[in-house]
Amino acid sequence: MRIYLPSTFPGLAEVLDSGGLGEPPLTAFAVTERLAGPQGAQDDEELEYEALSCAADASLRLLSADPAAPRRRAVLAVEAPDAAVGPAGDHAGHPAAVVVTATLALKRVAAVHVDAPDAEDAVAAAAADGPAHGGETGAPAEHELLWYATQELPYLLGRS
Template sequence: MRIYLPSTFTGLAALLDDGHIGGAPLRAYAVTPHLSGGDRPADDEELEYEALRGAARASVRLLAADPAAPRRRAVVAAEISEAAVAAAPEADDPAAVTVAGTVPLKRVAALHVDAPEAADAIAAAAADPAAGHDDDHELLWYAVQELPDLLGRR
């Protein structure tokens, strides 16, 4: 099952250093029955995009709590067993789920990160995450192998 884990550059550095994302239960986002509307046919790509957007909104809240992190959203896309995923209690987002255990780096499929040009807009959003924001910036896709370069470690 594909999940989207909200993160920050601080979290991406920890992923690279530790080889996993920990802190169970983890809040993540995925295509859930609640998101897809049950019986209603839906486009899988649109549903995946909505789950990604949920994780991007959560990344803004993580940035608000980590003033030292660069003002760029980060989302980690991973493939994990469906058995490790459960509905998030009291979730405010239909794509929200919880993940039991850790997510190893080898299960990460891709990274989605803001371009540097988005930093000012994301800084403004992180200053007041409860207000929401119109996001004119799409997250860029990165291969897992690009993580060291993304963090400036090569």
């Protein structure tokens, strides 16, 4: 199952240094039955984008809690075994929310999605606003996350 795990640049460094995604339980986002709805009528690609967008919003909440972190959203796209992912329950706030119940290794990361450096001002403003209506942070819609291969993590973190 593809899950989207929100993070920050310090969180990405921790993943790279430890070789794992952190101790469970972890909140992530995925294409769930609740997100797809009873008919599952939406396009799979649209549903994946919705799950990724939810993780990007959650990354903004993490940035709000860590003022020292670079003002760029980060999301890890992870291939997780179905047995390692459980429902987040009704209290989760979004139908794409899931809970990672097992420790996952860095090798399960399929890609990293991050903001370009030119998004820092917009991300900083959105993170400073903090959670607003219904838990949404007012993500900077004019900035799409960029895709990076996991091998590029050292480059992203300025370690190359």
